[in-house]
Amino acid sequence: MRMGPRSLVSAVAVILAASSLSVCGKKSPTDNTPATPPPTTAPPATQPTPVATSCDRLGYVSPSNSCSSQGPTFLPQLERAMDRLIAEHPEIFKLSESSGNGQYRVVSTGRYYVGLVKNLEAQGLCAGFDGEELGIKDSNAFNDQYHVMTSAFFMRRGQGSYRTTCTPAVFPTPPPPFPPSNGCPLPGSRQLTCSRETPQYLADVERAVVKVTTEHPEIFDLNSTAPGTSNWYAIRESDRFFDLMVQAMISLGYCSRYDGEELVVKKTNEFNEQYDIFAGEGYVRRGEGSYRSTCYPAAF
Numbered sequence: 050m051r052m053g054p055r056s057l058v059s060a061v062a063v064i065l066a067a068s069s070l071s072v073c074g075k076k077s078p079t080d081n082t083p084a085t086p087p088p089t090t091a092p093p094a095t096q097p098t099p100v101a102t103s104c105d106r107l108g109y110v111s112p113s114n115s116c117s118s119q120g121p122t123f124l125p126q127l128e129r130a131m132d133r134l135i136a137e138h139p140e141i142f143k144l145s146e147s148s149g150n151g152q153y154r155v156v157s158t159g160r161y162y163v164g165l166v167k168n169l170e171a172q173g174l175c176a177g178f179d180g181e182e183l184g185i186k187d188s189n190a191f192n193d194q195y196h197v198m199t200s201a202f203f204m205r206r207g208q209g210s211y212r213t214t215c216t217p218a219v220f221p222t223p224p225p226p227f228p229p230s231n232g233c234p235l236p237g238s239r240q241l242t243c244s245r246e247t248p249q250y251l252a253d254v255e256r257a258v259v260k261v262t263t264e265h266p267e268i269f270d271l272n273s274t275a276p277g278t279s280n281w282y283a284i285r286e287s288d289r290f291f292d293l294m295v296q297a298m299i300s301l302g303y304c305s306r307y308d309g310e311e312l313v314v315k316k317t318n319e320f321n322e323q324y325d326i327f328a329g330e331g332y333v334r335r336g337e338g339s340y341r342s343t344c345y346p347a348a349f
Contacts, residue, residue, distance in 0.1 A: 103174055104176075115216050148203040165183060244343060265289075321348050
């Protein structure tokens with residue numbers, strides 16, 4: 050079991066109450082320019098999922114190191130949550146590939162963990178994901194830890210998924226403040242997990258790069274490009290570049306921020322995408338290589 054910074058966001062009440070169904074938790078650079086409100090084309094605020102009352106009712110706890118293998122308590126409920134997820138969202142899995150006993154390959158790890166958490170909540174349990182294991186409890190007296198996916202991205206089911214029992218419960222711990230919203234009309238959100246998937250917003254990120262390059266050529270050296278490229282221009286003013294990229298994405302109807310390392314973009318709180326648009330040598334990074342991950346729910 051790993052209980053690191055990710056355990057701070059494992060509270061279902063925090064994750065699901067703020068999402069419609071960050072980045073991811075890094076500090077934004079100093080920006081002296083007031084954030085520009087999204088234009089009228091920005092996505093409208095959506096209704097959040099009803100509060101996950103089980104975790105909300107139980108409240109926050111202090112992490113405990115008293116964990117031992119005592120046998121699973123919530124395995125039947127976890128199995129039902131998995132069966133329901135397969136039945137209602139088969140697109141999350143590759144059903145043609147199985148490691149046996151209904152343990153299918155997972156093609157969207159983010160949706161997999163979020164779906165399990167929601168299905169366990171529907172059974173009156175509090176659940177959370179710490180980046181490695183799924184925690185489940187029905188009180189703060191104890192919780193079970195389950196490792197529900199193999200390194201080959203297959204479901205792990207049955208007795209083999211159980212890892213340990215912690216007394217008292219080790220989650221959820223108080224979350225950090227929400228990152229800046231830059232005027233996004235959606236409620237704040239925190240990611241449960243991030244993984245690489247097929248990017249949906251790449252074309253618009255490319256449009257934003259073209260827009261910034263065309264409208265603000267002064268922040269680039271257009272005579273200098275990264276070796277082997279024709280349009281990865283050298284950046285003269287990196288802070289301004291990041292700010293202009295955020296504003297360009299907002300003008301295209303997105304919520305966006307720069308987390309100090311990656312460009313974060315979303316249209317709903319179901320998920321967001323992360324883009325590394327700055328090559329280490331000081332050039333714009335473009336194309337498919339700029340995409341890094343998709344986070345579920347959105348990371349801000």
